[in-house]
Amino acid sequence: MNLDLTWRLLRGGGRKSLLGTWLTLGAVIVSTALLLFAVAANFAFAARGERGAWRNPVPVEEGPFKEGAVAVEAARFDFVGDQAITVVDLAALKAGAPAPPGMPRFPAPGEVWLSPALAELAERLPADQLAGRYPHPKGVLGDEALVHPGELVVVVGHEPDDPELTAARSDDWILGKGPARVASLAGTPSEDSEAYRALTLVASVLMVVPLLVFGGAAARLTVARRDQRLATLRLVGATPGQVVRMTVAEAVIVALAGALLGAAGYAAAAPLLARIPIAGGTWFVSDLFPHPLILAGVLVAVPLLVGLSAVVGLRRVVVSPLGVARRETPPAMRFVRVVALLAVLAVFPMLSRGSSVGIVAVAVGLAFLCLNVTGPWVVGLIGRVTARTARAPARLLAGRRLVDDPRAAWRTVSGVALTGFVAGFLGLLSPGLFADDEAPAQLRVSAPAAQAPEIAGQARDRLRAAGVTAEVKVTGESSDKVVVAALGSGADTATIDRARTALAGLVPGRTPTTADDDQRFGIQILADVRVGTIVVLSVSFLVAIASSGITAASSVLDRRQTYGLLRLAGTPLEVLDRARRAETLIPLTVMGGGAILVGVFCATPFMIGGMSTVGVITLAGCVVVGFAGVIGAGALSRPLLRSVTADPAPRPD
Amino acid sequence: MNDVLVGRALTKRFGQTVALGGVDIAVRGGEAVAIMGPSGSGKSTLLHCLAGIMRPDAGEVHLLGQRIDAMGERRRSALRRTRFGFVFQFGQLLPELPAEENVALPLMLGGVPRAQAVRQAREWFAPLGLHSMEGRRPGELSGGQAQRVAIARALVSKPAVVFADEPTGALDQQTGQDTMRLLVEATKHNAASLIVVTHDPNVAAWCDRTVEVRDGHLLAARGARA
Numbered sequence: 001m002n003l004d005l006t007w008r009l010l011r012g013g014g015r016k017s018l019l020g021t022w023l024t025l026g027a028v029i030v031s032t033a034l035l036l037f038a039v040a041a042n043f044a045f046a047a048r049g050e051r052g053a054w055r056n057p058v059p060v061e062e063g064p065f066k067e068g069a070v071a072v073e074a075a076r077f078d079f080v081g082d083q084a085i086t087v088v089d090l091a092a093l094k095a096g097a098p099a100p101p102g103m104p105r106f107p108a109p110g111e112v113w114l115s116p117a118l119a120e121l122a123e124r125l126p127a128d129q130l131a132g133r134y135p136h137p138k139g140v141l142g143d144e145a146l147v148h149p150g151e152l153v154v155v156v157g158h159e160p161d162d163p164e165l166t167a168a169r170s171d172d173w174i175l176g177k178g179p180a181r182v183a184s185l186a187g188t189p190s191e192d193s194e195a196y197r198a199l200t201l202v203a204s205v206l207m208v209v210p211l212l213v214f215g216g217a218a219a220r221l222t223v224a225r226r227d228q229r230l231a232t233l234r235l236v237g238a239t240p241g242q243v244v245r246m247t248v249a250e251a252v253i254v255a256l257a258g259a260l261l262g263a264a265g266y267a268a269a270a271p272l273l274a275r276i277p278i279a280g281g282t283w284f285v286s287d288l289f290p291h292p293l294i295l296a297g298v299l300v301a302v303p304l305l306v307g308l309s310a311v312v313g314l315r316r317v318v319v320s321p322l323g324v325a326r327r328e329t330p331p332a333m334r335f336v337r338v339v340a341l342l343a344v345l346a347v348f349p350m351l352s353r354g355s356s357v358g359i360v361a362v363a364v365g366l367a368f369l370c371l372n373v374t375g376p377w378v379v380g381l382i383g384r385v386t387a388r389t390a391r392a393p394a395r396l397l398a399g400r401r402l403v404d405d406p407r408a409a410w411r412t413v414s415g416v417a418l419t420g421f422v423a424g425f426l427g428l429l430s431p432g433l434f435a436d437d438e439a440p441a442q443l444r445v446s447a448p449a450a451q452a453p454e455i456a457g458q459a460r461d462r463l464r465a466a467g468v469t470a471e472v473k474v475t476g477e478s479s480d481k482v483v484v485a486a487l488g489s490g491a492d493t494a495t496i497d498r499a500r501t502a503l504a505g506l507v508p509g510r511t512p513t514t515a516d517d518d519q520r521f522g523i524q525i526l527a528d529v530r531v532g533t534i535v536v537l538s539v540s541f542l543v544a545i546a547s548s549g550i551t552a553a554s555s556v557l558d559r560r561q562t563y564g565l566l567r568l569a570g571t572p573l574e575v576l577d578r579a580r581r582a583e584t585l586i587p588l589t590v591m592g593g594g595a596i597l598v599g600v601f602c603a604t605p606f607m608i609g610g611m612s613t614v615g616v617i618t619l620a621g622c623v624v625v626g627f628a629g630v631i632g633a634g635a636l637s638r639p640l641l642r643s644v645t646a647d648p649a650p651r652p653d
Numbered sequence: 654m655n656d657v658l659v660g661r662a663l664t665k666r667f668g669q670t671v672a673l674g675g676v677d678i679a680v681r682g683g684e685a686v687a688i689m690g691p692s693g694s695g696k697s698t699l700l701h702c703l704a705g706i707m708r709p710d711a712g713e714v715h716l717l718g719q720r721i722d723a724m725g726e727r728r729r730s731a732l733r734r735t736r737f738g739f740v741f742q743f744g745q746l747l748p749e750l751p752a753e754e755n756v757a758l759p760l761m762l763g764g765v766p767r768a769q770a771v772r773q774a775r776e777w778f779a780p781l782g783l784h785s786m787e788g789r790r791p792g793e794l795s796g797g798q799a800q801r802v803a804i805a806r807a808l809v810s811k812p813a814v815v816f817a818d819e820p821t822g823a824l825d826q827q828t829g830q831d832t833m834r835l836l837v838e839a840t841k842h843n844a845a846s847l848i849v850v851t852h853d854p855n856v857a858a859w860c861d862r863t864v865e866v867r868d869g870h871l872l873a874a875r876g877a878r879a
């Protein structure tokens with residue numbers, strides 16, 4: 001019915017509203033692509049967890065009526081250089097045991113299967129450093145067996161009574177899983193993959209909230225472009241229904257186009273995103289593509305949300321056509337907004353590191369949203385103070401403008417302010433580096449006390465045969481003694497790897513490790529938290545700066561007539577520039593600072609130790625990038641201000 | 654009294670369109686001049702050239718003996734702020750500023766401290782029939798009231814010449830008449846010259862003389878030249 005008219009409005013709105021449409025389109029493209037990223041990240045980690053599950057055996061409960069065990073499975077880590085190798089030991093209990101993922105059949109006793117990256121590394125390094133540990137590989141594992149493309153995995157077949165699968169292992173889950181009788185090789189996602197999923201969930205909440213705010217602001221931008229025109233239509237006699245349908249149809253059409261383009265953009269960027277290293281490796285690109293249903297969901301949800309926020313934005317026009325045509329003193333914002341934030345913040349001290357991640361994610365999300373709700377109120381307050389104390393015209397203009405439309409001003413800075421929250425939150429959560437003291441190179445492996453001296457003797461022989469000079473001794477008080485092979489301070493990576501290879505299989509099911517190996521996973525998690533922080537902050541800043549650029553441009557367009565006439569009457573453009581800058585920087589300083597504090601406050605319950613240097617540097621970097629970004633984005637609209645005010649006779653349109 | 658503003662052989666083209674084809678005009682101190690003519694005849698273009706908003710392709714503009722059309726944009730802009738006042742059809746008031754701050758703005762731009770600027774601005778309200786409108790925002794004023802605030806703003810920094818382009822164009826007959834009377838009286842009272850572009854002969858009747866523009870040329874002068 002109104003589609004024809006809508007189309008004409010869309011096309012016939014002139015340069016100004018066309019520009020508005022482009023801005024909305026751009027905003028929706030960026031939001032959709034980033035939204036897909038935030039959503040896909042969760043599924044990508046889930047996919048990794050699923051694929052790694054088979055190496056994390058679930059012992060079968062055996063009994064007369066239960067299904068019997070078909071195989072024995074154990075997993076542990078070995079190391080080469082600074083990389084971990086997952087070693088999976090398998091033995092069939094019955095004929096026809098199911099093939100593990102990525103293998104054509106169950107490995108026969110004595111067979112060794114390597115992942116592609118491990119096979120390649122074994123070729124490249126001298127045999128006495130790596131290949132000697134896994135002699136005569138039978139085949140290469142398929143991708144289904146691997147968590148990520150570069151993963152180092154080896155599967156070794158055994159007889160069920162092989163010592164590798166009967167000897168007791170270390171009970172530290174980080175070091176591996178002891179032998180278990182399993183009914184299938186399905187397994188279960190490991191604890192650390194679950195931990196990564198939980199952290200990803202929190203990270204995506206931190207990314208999605210500003211995205212939603214940004215998308216909503218963009219949708220309202222279309223409406224702001226149109227409300228003058230629509231108010232006129234209302235005055236001419238269009239029914240509220242017609243006005244709403246027309247605008248919403250327009251917003252939804254633009255949003256749908258933007259969502260499709262955004263999805264295409266994400267697909268194009270996925271191979272690049274797949275190179276972000278997390279948990280020791282880059283990604284299978286296919287992991288980064290969300291399920292088609294999820295994709296369809298996003299493609300439907302984005303236009304719907306944009307349409308919805310267009311309706312909300314239109315309420316004013318529909319309720320009172322004069323309300324928009326004539327600008328009046330806006331009703332003051334309610335203090336309730338602040339109460340909401342305080343109420344949510346009051347919950348945080350009750351949370352602790354032990355709280356379930358779901359609850360924490362919800363609480364952080366709520367605090368975030370409340371910050372967003374409080375923003376306009378505080379901006380209004382800042383505006384009143386600024387206007388009252390202003391001496392120069394630029395400040396006065398800025399202050400009055402903040403009071404007049406605190407929501408618009410908040411939209412300009414909200415992204416960066418909310419990023420301040422993220423930075424404050426993560427800044428406190430980024431732990432410092434482990435103390436990096438030079439430990440003497442030595443390999444340690446625990447052994448049953450009774451056999452320790454004998455094992456030490458074997459170790460001496462093996463190391464001598466391999467040409468590695470080392471001093472081997474037995475330490476430890478408990479029932480498990482530790483055999484230590486001290487390699488001397490001159491040992492380099494190659495020497496250590498030769499020693500590892502020589503000592504492989506010395507104690508069945510146990511890996512000789514260096515002090516660095518023992519910390520490897522802790523270091524890995526820290527590195528991942530840092531990568532994650534950088535990703536989340538980059539996304540937030542991208543959104544924040546895009547949104548402040550878009551709102552700055554749209555505010556110039558909205559006020560082009562007034563600006564033009566002021567310029568005719570001799571107002572220096574510098575005053576207008578200064579006013580526009582103050583209009584952004586004053587709320588940015590107050591709100592950005594406030595948001596960082598709230599973020600820090602929300603993070604205190606989960607803090608590990610004191611605030612780290614890395615955290616402080618991250619925070620300071622964010623403040624600098626935030627201010628520079630917003631000023632830069634605002635400066636981009638300066639030529640626009642010049643061009644729209646250059647026309648000597650601005651006409652209302 | 655001597656001529657305050659003089660335009661000589663002003664020419665302006667927009668592509669093929671000749672908006673001004675060599676116009677000579679002189680305005681004396683305290684004089685009110687109406688510019689009339691059909692739509693598209695070049696009235697606004699003439700006003701913009703005289704006010705230093707637009708540069709003529711040829712010809713000269715002198716303010717109090719000083720040539721202004723050759724000045725750079727920055728100096729012309731400063732000149733417009735200090736020596737000229739402007740009243741447009743509508744939309745010239747900043748919607749978020751209260752009326753008194755709209756009027757005080759040119760003073761503040763000129764470096765007058767805020768409190769003094771606002772005090773000076775307030776003095777204009779009563780004479781222009783704007784009692785107790787000081788704190789209202791433009792959206793809360795009627796069209797005629799908003800134009801009177803604009804008049805106060807045009808005059809507050811004691812300009813030599815006030816330019817008005819269809820200042821009553823958006824007002825009804827009666828309000829237009831009242832506004833025009835206030836505009837002429839207030840400019841005379843401040844010893845400023847006034848140049849008004851208008852379509853309305855009743856509005857033009859308030860001025861000392863009327864010049865007619867046709868296709869970029871002036872027709873013979875009409876009305877009393879004081």
Ligand SMILES: Nc1ncnc2c1ncn2[C@@H]1O[C@H](COP(=O)(O)OP(=O)(O)OP(=O)(O)O)[C@@H](O)[C@H]1O
Pocket residue numbers: 667670671672690691692693694695696697698699
């Ligand atoms: N920026 C411009 N670009 C191109 N042509 C222009 C421009 N400004 C004015 N003109 C043309 O110059 C001529 C004179 O325009 P001007 O605005 O001076 O007319 P006017 O007498 O003020 O008309 P009106 O009474 O309708 O306001 C017109 O033909 C107009 O189309």
Ligand SMILES: [Mg+2]
Pocket residue numbers: 696697698
């Ligand atoms: Mg005109």
